[in-house]
Amino acid sequence: MIAETVWTKEMEFEGRSESGHSVVFDAGAGHVNGPSPMEAVLMALCSCTSVDVVSILKKKREPLTSLTVSATAEQSAAPPRVFTKILLTYRIGGAVSKKAAEDAVDLSKNKYCSVSKMLEKAAKIDFRIEYANDSGVDDLSK
CATH class of the missing domain: 3.30.300.20 (K homology (KH) domain)
Structure with missing residues (x-):
């Protein structure tokens, strides 16, 4: 199994899976664009x-x-x-x-x-x- 994250801006990251799916993670205040x-x-x-x-x-x-x-x-x-x-x-x-x-x-x-x-x-x-x-x-x- 392989996964990666790419920093996109501020405290946001795009997580990507080997199966081709992606999730936005937002570690900033309020987690506006995705879960922490x-x-x-x-x-x-x-x-x-x-x-x-x-x-x-x-x-x-x-x-x-x-x-x-x-x-x-x-x-x-x-x-x-x-x-x-x-x-x-x-x-x-x-x-x-x-x-x-x-x-x-x-x-x-x-x-x-x-x-x-x-x-x-x-x-x-x-x-x-x-x-x-x-x-x-x-x-x-x-």
Whole structure:
């Protein structure tokens, strides 16, 4: 795998991947033209675990209709400002069984998600699952 960044102006950089995709990173105040590199890391974590959970639930033939994964992170006060704690919230829609959802999230966190496995070397990663249903949201925190 190969990636590069090119400085474009101010505190903006264009990240380019070997597969031909590009992302603008903005480390300036307000991150007007793109995410900061650390925001991008959190987005990558959410994407990585989402891929796992959707794949696992599809293989189990669970009736998944939606999935949103959000991350809230704390960083160390002094440089390097690494993540020290991350809370992932999985909002699962459809008549997915709670057992299947919990198993999928657990497998992603502990076995399949490469981004999670890298980040857990520096940060404590916790998760909670919210189940969307016709009467609102059931919350199951882990």
